[in-house]
Amino acid sequence: MTARVEHDRENATAILHLEGHLDFARTRAFHDQLEGLARQDDVRRLVLDFEGVGRLDSAGIAAISVASTRFAEAGKRVDIRNLEASHRAALDLMSAAGHQRTPDREAGAFERLGARAANAWGQLTALAELVVDAVYTMGLIAIRRRRLPKGALTEQAVRTGVDALFIIALLSFLLGLILAFQSAFHLAQFGANIYAANLVGLAMTREFGPMMTGIMLAGRSGSAIAAELATMTVQEEVDALRTMGIDPSRFLVAPRILALTIVQPALTLMSIFVGLLGGFLISTGFMDISASAYISQTLTALGMNDFVFGLVKSVVFAWIISVTACFTGLQIRGGASAVGEATTRAVVASIFLIIVADSVFATVSTLVSHG
Amino acid sequence: MAESTEVVIECRNLAVGYAPEEPVLEDVEIAIHRGEIAALLGGSGSGKSTLLKTLVGLLPPLGGDVRVLGERLYDLSDVGRAELLRRTGMLFQYGALFGSRSILDNVSLPLREHTSLPEPVIREMVRQKLALVGIEGLESRLPADVSGGQRKRVALARAAIMDPEIIFCDEPSAGLDPVVAAGLDRTLRRLQELFGMTMVAVTHELESIKTLADRVIMLASGRVQAIGTVAELSGREDLPEVYRFFHRIPPEPAGVSNSSLLASLGDGDQEGG
Ligand SMILES: Nc1ncnc2c1ncn2[C@@H]1O[C@H](COP(=O)(O)OP(=O)(O)OP(=O)(O)O)[C@@H](O)[C@H]1O
Ligand SMILES: [Mg+2]
Numbered sequence: 001m002t003a004r005v006e007h008d009r010e011n012a013t014a015i016l017h018l019e020g021h022l023d024f025a026r027t028r029a030f031h032d033q034l035e036g037l038a039r040q041d042d043v044r045r046l047v048l049d050f051e052g053v054g055r056l057d058s059a060g061i062a063a064i065s066v067a068s069t070r071f072a073e074a075g076k077r078v079d080i081r082n083l084e085a086s087h088r089a090a091l092d093l094m095s096a097a098g099h100q101r102t103p104d105r106e107a108g109a110f111e112r113l114g115a116r117a118a119n120a121w122g123q124l125t126a127l128a129e130l131v132v133d134a135v136y137t138m139g140l141i142a143i144r145r146r147r148l149p150k151g152a153l154t155e156q157a158v159r160t161g162v163d164a165l166f167i168i169a170l171l172s173f174l175l176g177l178i179l180a181f182q183s184a185f186h187l188a189q190f191g192a193n194i195y196a197a198n199l200v201g202l203a204m205t206r207e208f209g210p211m212m213t214g215i216m217l218a219g220r221s222g223s224a225i226a227a228e229l230a231t232m233t234v235q236e237e238v239d240a241l242r243t244m245g246i247d248p249s250r251f252l253v254a255p256r257i258l259a260l261t262i263v264q265p266a267l268t269l270m271s272i273f274v275g276l277l278g279g280f281l282i283s284t285g286f287m288d289i290s291a292s293a294y295i296s297q298t299l300t301a302l303g304m305n306d307f308v309f310g311l312v313k314s315v316v317f318a319w320i321i322s323v324t325a326c327f328t329g330l331q332i333r334g335g336a337s338a339v340g341e342a343t344t345r346a347v348v349a350s351i352f353l354i355i356v357a358d359s360v361f362a363t364v365s366t367l368v369s370h371g
Numbered sequence: 372m373a374e375s376t377e378v379v380i381e382c383r384n385l386a387v388g389y390a391p392e393e394p395v396l397e398d399v400e401i402a403i404h405r406g407e408i409a410a411l412l413g414g415s416g417s418g419k420s421t422l423l424k425t426l427v428g429l430l431p432p433l434g435g436d437v438r439v440l441g442e443r444l445y446d447l448s449d450v451g452r453a454e455l456l457r458r459t460g461m462l463f464q465y466g467a468l469f470g471s472r473s474i475l476d477n478v479s480l481p482l483r484e485h486t487s488l489p490e491p492v493i494r495e496m497v498r499q500k501l502a503l504v505g506i507e508g509l510e511s512r513l514p515a516d517v518s519g520g521q522r523k524r525v526a527l528a529r530a531a532i533m534d535p536e537i538i539f540c541d542e543p544s545a546g547l548d549p550v551v552a553a554g555l556d557r558t559l560r561r562l563q564e565l566f567g568m569t570m571v572a573v574t575h576e577l578e579s580i581k582t583l584a585d586r587v588i589m590l591a592s593g594r595v596q597a598i599g600t601v602a603e604l605s606g607r608e609d610l611p612e613v614y615r616f617f618h619r620i621p622p623e624p625a626g627v628s629n630s631s632l633l634a635s636l637g638d639g640d641q642e643g644g
Contacts (some may be wrong), residue, residue, distance in 0.1 A: 240467035
């Protein structure tokens, strides 16, 4: 709702007849109207008429202060009239904006949650709660009933992804290289050199790409998430979020799970291709296989389903890592020393769970294709 | 004083604590009115912070009832409780600022999460609230890069940023020099007068209690020992904890009591003498 403006063209003055409350709910419209007036060249002076103003809160006061700075910068002025005593006192309490501007630099990252439950059953229900909560929250985010904190997803994704990119690429390259070397000798005995392409291709796509990425991210991102959330819990930051009416599972957990869910398959895909490249270089360089033969052999060996299999695994691993890390971080009790412990526990538990999940995948896929 | 008859915080037969078998406080009966400033007193470990945690929805009571702004805090859904908590603010004893975010981000967080105010207004609100607690130009610093007293005041600015109807403060002036502390007391009083903010503050400063508190709630030995105005309580000689606090009398030294180590040992010197 905008207030009525009365223009006094002769004196280049606009009079704004304010009405109702100038509070949180109304400030956006109020601010926009003031901005509009500040931009009008034929308005040199603005009069804010407080006659009809009800409640005035700090949002309204801030908007007035912002406007007076804007007007002053443009060589114009803002006057106030019909101010009642309580409004005068409120405006008086708040300092006027100087011309120093708040620097625009925004600091780095953020996080964490709180917890209880000492016994195993309590831990289990708490874990179930976290998972249900996270799924529910992400569902709401997906159907746009809730929003993620601004910038949180990108921040998390960048942190997880870019940091781990190089090391995962390097290790995958070496892995492809090793696979090709190890198989070369044995395959050469049967004159079956060319099957190195099948071996490297299938092993990287279905097994080592997802697994290697999973273990690296458990070590890097899982530990980082656990340590960060644990620190926040210990320092009562998670409690502080709750007292502000901010839901930690939306604010802290959801962006982390989502970021890993996006980043992990991407990194896995990269790992697979870099591994294939390593195998390619060894096979063509040392095993008398022509580049074109190796590539066409790889293409016949690998089907779409192999990639799907690898990527589905990577998403499952992402969930294992992020849920475990968030859970351990938020469940922590005790002081700073507990943070290190929680971090270690998160990494060990996720690597263990990744390997268990991997064996389930292997068993099920074998049963499905041969059973 | 701008008090009304509306009760905004009500505890009935409340028991608080971390384990049912050992409550920190029992039988808590408190009613705080809108616009009132209540000081929560008590020795270290008497349960002041614990009671505050229960009042802000962080620690379910072990028994009894808590109502905040007319609602049974722990009967609400998570969403309902979150909405109610937007109308209150909490200053933690150790600040609980987000260490990895700038002071601007810390103080503006509730605004960014709960409102759609334009960025310049948000920044101006942060600047004004910080100025109110005597801090200027530190917005881009991290909490670790300011002094302890400044951190405390940043946390207070954050607790007050949404113009809460009730603000809970755990030792707002601890760690501040007396001049700044007195200034802060005056600011809190002004906020209360202008915006009708209700305040519950844990404090040990006799001075700020005298200038600030409409009423004092004294905790000791797991109970609320007394509730009343400073004038009422400082004369009560029948309440030893209360009397000692207002007259700054330290408790009797341990050596005098029968339970001292020396008393429990046979004293050879005296027997021989
Ligand atoms: N997280 C916790 N778990 C179990 N017991 C706790 C916990 N926090 C505090 N306590 C215990 O509860 C009691 C009350 O603690 P509380 O922090 O409320 O004291 P306080 O009055 O705020 O003291 P201070 O003035 O030192 O801050 C103490 O005996 C304390 O040891
Ligand atoms: Mg305390």
